[in-house]
Amino acid sequence: MTRILSIVSGKGGVGKTTLVSNLSTSLVKNGKKVIVIDGNVTGSNLHIHLGIEATDNMVTLNDVLDGKAFITQAIYRHPIGFSIIPALLSKINYDNNNFDLKKHIFELLGEYDIILIDAAAGLGEEVQAAINSSDVSIIITNPDPASLVNALHTKKLLELKEKDVVGVVLNKVRGEKDEHNKKYVEEYVGLPVICEIPYHHKIRRSVYKKMPVVESDPHLKASRKMKTLAYTIVDEEVPKENLLEQIKVIILNI
Ligand SMILES: Nc1ncnc2c1ncn2[C@@H]1O[C@H](COP(=O)(O)OP(=O)(O)O)[C@@H](O)[C@H]1O
Numbered sequence: 173m174t175r176i177l178s179i180v181s182g183k184g185g186v187g188k189t190t191l192v193s194n195l196s197t198s199l200v201k202n203g204k205k206v207i208v209i210d211g212n213v214t215g216s217n218l219h220i221h222l223g224i225e226a227t228d229n230m231v232t233l234n235d236v237l238d239g240k241a242f243i244t245q246a247i248y249r250h251p252i253g254f255s256i257i258p259a260l261l262s263k264i265n266y267d268n269n270n271f272d273l274k275k276h277i278f279e280l281l282g283e284y285d286i287i288l289i290d291a292a293a294g295l296g297e298e299v300q301a302a303i304n305s306s307d308v309s310i311i312i313t314n315p316d317p318a319s320l321v322n323a324l325h326t327k328k329l330l331e332l333k334e335k336d337v338v339g340v341v342l343n344k345v346r347g348e349k350d351e352h353n354k355k356y357v358e359e360y361v362g363l364p365v366i367c368e369i370p371y372h373h374k375i376r377r378s379v380y381k382k383m384p385v386v387e388s389d390p391h392l393k394a395s396r397k398m399k400t401l402a403y404t405i406v407d408e409e410v411p412k413e414n415l416l417e418q419i420k421v422i423i424l425n426i
């Protein structure tokens with residue numbers, strides 16, 4: 173059965189697109205059939221993170237939402253092995269506020285083990301369309317007050333819609349004393365933190381390299397955290413790292 177999961181945050185820049193790129197890569201490596209959808213139609217950049225050359229004659233989610241194409245026509249294959257439905261800023265139709273993804277997404281059911289939706293920032297129609305289309309969501313936040321307020325309001329929106337939440341991913345953790353810790357985040361948002369991802373410059377760099385960090389730097393602590401999360405979201409047991417992996421991590425101190 174296909175599971176539809178949206179990555180939401182309220183705030184922009186917290187790491188939604190990064191998480192979607194890395195989860196999709198990890199899930200493919202775990203043998204899953206995966207498709208990612210750029211649900212951030214008015215701020216699309218999933219294809220940039222994934223190094224997909226975008227051209228104006230590509231069929232995209234914008235065309236689907238505009239009623240100009242079927243969703244199956246907007247599917248592209250990424251070399252890593254997952255499929256992607258991109259959106260393009262150059263294709264924004266400013267007269268069309270129809271973000272109703274749900275009415276198209278059902279055509280993908282049964283084809284994939286998991287559909288990941290990279291949501292927009294905010295709590296507006298575009299985000300609601302992503303949430304409405306999903307079975308379940310993950311809220312991602314950073315350990316700072318502004319991100320947490322947005323995360324809390326995203327949780328309230330999900331509650332209002334009676335949608336399940338897997339939990340909170342706490343990203344860009346630097347371990348500094350003025351940032352909120354896991355316990356505080358759990359109490360503030362009222363949800364469990366299921367994954368803490370450290371801040372690492374290689375993650376920022378991965379956008380320039382157009383390659384998810386789990387692929388370019390699989391031993392990095394942040395990569396290992398996201399690979400573990402990929403098992404959790406499909407309810408699979410995380411395999412133990414073999415001895416060689418453990419030694420590499422100790423020697424490289426990552
Ligand atoms: N754990 C991290 N450490 C360092 N930089 C990160 C981390 N997660 C995300 N980033 C960087 O933060 C920026 C915003 O991330 P992005 O995934 O585009 O956020 P969003 O989709 O929520 O707007 C990008 O430059 C990305 O590389």
Ligand SMILES: [Mg+2]
Pocket residue numbers: 188189190212217290
């Ligand atoms: Mg994004």
